[in-house]
Amino acid sequence: MLYKFIKKYIFYAIIYFMKIQFFGATKTVTGSCFLLEIEKQNILIECGLFQENDKEFLNYEPFPFNPRKIDLVILTHAHLDHSALIPKLVKEGLRCRIITTPATKDLLEIMLFDALKVQKNENHKQLLYDEENIYKALKQIETLPYQKTLNFNGISIRFLDAGHILGSATVEIKINNKTIVFSGDIGRTGNPILKDPIPPTEADYLVLESTYGNRLHKNLEESIKELIQAIKDTFKKEGNVIIPAFAVGRTQDLLYILNKSVRQGILEPIDVYLDSPLAEEATRIYLSHPELFDDEALREMRHPNRSSIKLHFIKSVEESKKLNTINSKAVIIAGSGMCQGGRIIYHLYHNIYREQCSIIFAGFQAKGTLGRKIVDGEKEVLILGKMLPVKAKIYTIGGFSAHADRDELLEWLKAIKTKPEIFIVHGEPEVIDIFKKSIEERFNFRCHCPERLSTYEIG
Structure with missing residues (x-):
């Protein structure tokens, strides 16, 4: 009896052990890439291109993780600073499913090949990947429509409309009554063509973009x-x-x-x-x-x-x-x-x-x-x-702008009825600092400003 109790306790302790590692978009706007480790499952959220001049060299370095050990990739949208290194993942051994929305998959089919074309025409360095890597990556993509739930080994995954570009999503991940949200890029209310962004109603942990977290857009x-x-x-x-x-x-x-x-x-x-x-x-x-x-x-x-x-x-x-x-x-x-x-x-x-x-x-x-x-x-x-x-x-x-400004980001946060611990990404350092103060003053949420390669234990 005691053995069964200890075994059950250890099982749940392992389940609840989670950590997030930050590999990009930390105190910079581009290069989005985060690794969520839940039990023995490695879920990669985004794998994008660094586009700042002083960060471009990072695109050519080996990944700071083993692509062969990734169990699932989740992609919020098709912009290259979120998606363009996925074929490089495949080149270096990624074999798992890549989950995104149907519209994002359609856009990726043209954007990844265009990114390779730009490399060939304008980049004298070694190519990051080739056509075969792109084709393999596209075959690994499976789509998940907004509001539908995917069950992945006991982990629940759902996309909400982020209203940023066609198919853009906020990712909601649930495991054992804990909710981890990755905002992706959040769009503006009232922007042309697309529907308004839908915020989550709850989150224990939130990885939040801050591109325009220090300013207001014009009407x-x-x-x-x-x-x-x-x-x-x-x-x-x-x-x-x-x-x-x-x-x-x-x-x-x-x-x-x-x-x-x-x-x-x-x-x-x-x-x-x-x-x-x-x-x-x-x-x-x-x-x-x-x-x-x-x-x-x-x-x-x-x-x-x-x-x-x-x-x-x-x-x-x-x-x-x-x-x-x-x-x-x-x-x-x-x-x-x-x-x-x-x-x-x-x-x-x-x-x-x-x-x-x-x-x-x-x-x-x-x-x-x-x-x-x-x-x-x-x-x-x-x-x-x-x-x-x-x-x-x-x-x-x-x-x-297709990005929400400071007040729109704060209004998006207001919809969350719980009190999440926040990791602020996708912003220049001074922007992140200002946005962090705005969040703390208005909501009193605990905020972090991750460095590249930093790791946070959660759960």
Whole structure:
């Protein structure tokens, strides 16, 4: 009898022993990667690319864990700072299932191959992985729709709509009455196209993003007015509007807003050049998932108006080069969103020194990136080996961000009825410190600011 009691006690003690290890997005915005160890189960949440210049070398180092010993991978969404190293995991021995939402799987099928293409075209280092690794990774993906529950060896896993990009999710993991939540990237309430984010109602432990945890975004309507006015002012000066945009999420929002503005008569029909084959494919995937749209976007789809923007999809490099012969009245949207590569570089090269042109930043610019240097007001920047003066007018319109701001993050937290222990990630150090104080002052929650490779025992 005593033996059975001791055996039962030890069993539950093992079950309750859990720890979280942090391998990325710690006091930096990119490189999301966390390992949750429950009993003898190793669950990896995210495996993304480091995109800051001073962190890129980490992408080429061996993983600080053994991919062969991972039992399950959970992916919140398709952005590369969350997903792009998954084929490298497979290359180094990952054989388990990869769980994500159906829309995220669809986006990964184009984004991972595009990431490899960028490596081949612009990276002189050794490739992180090859096509075979991507194909193997895609075969290992299984989908889990929002609100459905997956039982994995006694561990309950559920996705909630994060409202960030198509298919983005917050992950809720339950084991023995303990709930661990990974926020993923949290979207904004009232953003175009997608439904609003759904917060969890309970959590014992929460790994929480903080990208904009120190600031407030402009109102969306004010941001739309600023965008429209910037286009009108630039066209009056006979210049071009250049918009660096992420191929997935921001581009679709901008096209939706511009199209709606023309339909409402706020903006004259204009020529918009989408110079991103990836963004074109992503837009088609967006249109294939209307079940994820909010009511307004569904109405726009069901009752189209004849009046719309004149949208040109630019496919080949030759077509892209021809855009640089257009001197005025063109809106050019291209990636990469942080100006670290891609076709946007060439459009900046041909327009940034022209006073009549404008560059509109509508997304986050990480430290060390070309986009951040321009936003921070540098008078000259190095592009394609040449120092160019920054004479174009620079706009930073935060209202289009796909990330919740400080107050929206705090409101998201307010929905949690329990008192979670919080690990703040996905933010620059000074942002994390400010956001930590905001949480502690408002909720009195216990907060941690993990370092890379740090481990916390929980449970």
